[in-house]
Amino acid sequence: MTKRKRLPNHIAIIMDGNGRWARQRGFMRVRGHEEGVKSVREITTECAKKHIGQLTLYAFSNENWKRSKTEVNFLMRMLKKYLIEERKTIRDNDIILKTIGRIEALPKDVQKELSISMEESKNNTGMILCLALNYGGRTEIVDATKGLARDVKKGIVKLQDIDDATFKSYMYTSDMSDPDLLIRTGGEMRVSNFLLWEVSYAELWFTSVYWPEFKKKQLEDALSDYAKRERRFGGLIE
Numbered sequence: 001m002t003k004r005k006r007l008p009n010h011i012a013i014i015m016d017g018n019g020r021w022a023r024q025r026g027f028m029r030v031r032g033h034e035e036g037v038k039s040v041r042e043i044t045t046e047c048a049k050k051h052i053g054q055l056t057l058y059a060f061s062n063e064n065w066k067r068s069k070t071e072v073n074f075l076m077r078m079l080k081k082y083l084i085e086e087r088k089t090i091r092d093n094d095i096i097l098k099t100i101g102r103i104e105a106l107p108k109d110v111q112k113e114l115s116i117s118m119e120e121s122k123n124n125t126g127m128i129l130c131l132a133l134n135y136g137g138r139t140e141i142v143d144a145t146k147g148l149a150r151d152v153k154k155g156i157v158k159l160q161d162i163d164d165a166t167f168k169s170y171m172y173t174s175d176m177s178d179p180d181l182l183i184r185t186g187g188e189m190r191v192s193n194f195l196l197w198e199v200s201y202a203e204l205w206f207t208s209v210y211w212p213e214f215k216k217k218q219l220e221d222a223l224s225d226y227a228k229r230e231r232r233f234g235g236l237i238e
Ligand code: IPE
Pocket: 015, 016, 017, 018, 019, 020, 021, 059, 060, 061, 064, 075, 186
């Protein structure tokens, strides 16, 4: 194995392929989501052990409401169960739980479990685990623009003072670093409205492996590829 030079501080993952994993085995799609939770646990624990600064997981997009009522309901129930059951994982690994997305549109009982978990973990000092829930990159930019426009109107911010940093301070991710590594499982080569602003200079890593099969070994592969990348940010390396 190649010697690892450096680890990403922030890893973002588009956890895709649950449905296809299930279909391939003759199961209902939802079985794939259940199996996917096991990968979430393994990858979260692994990243925390490696002292990764932040892990952001795309769990439910603005567009995922388009799915059948049965599947959406299942995902919401599963999310609630996950939040309750994973409190131990969060505690044991000193994880701080955060979210991005329009949380206010999630079922009330899910919101309740979320706030309990976030409150319980807020004084932890390890990795940030950020769940993207009812998240959309375009919506995030629209919401940030509304907030900024409001403050310009009130005279709190001057139009001529707006720069990248000002704009970022109105995003859901205002207090977070940008992802260094973006992983997508499931074989699709697209970003599907995930962190559009924040991935500007992220290293992209795609695998055809379905999310339920993405484990420690696959994470190691992504990390050793990442370590070999030369990040120039538009500049030059001497
Ligand atoms: C990702 O798996 C999980 C969510 C989007 C909630 P999918 O459900 O999209 O699985 P595929 O892509 O249909 O296989």
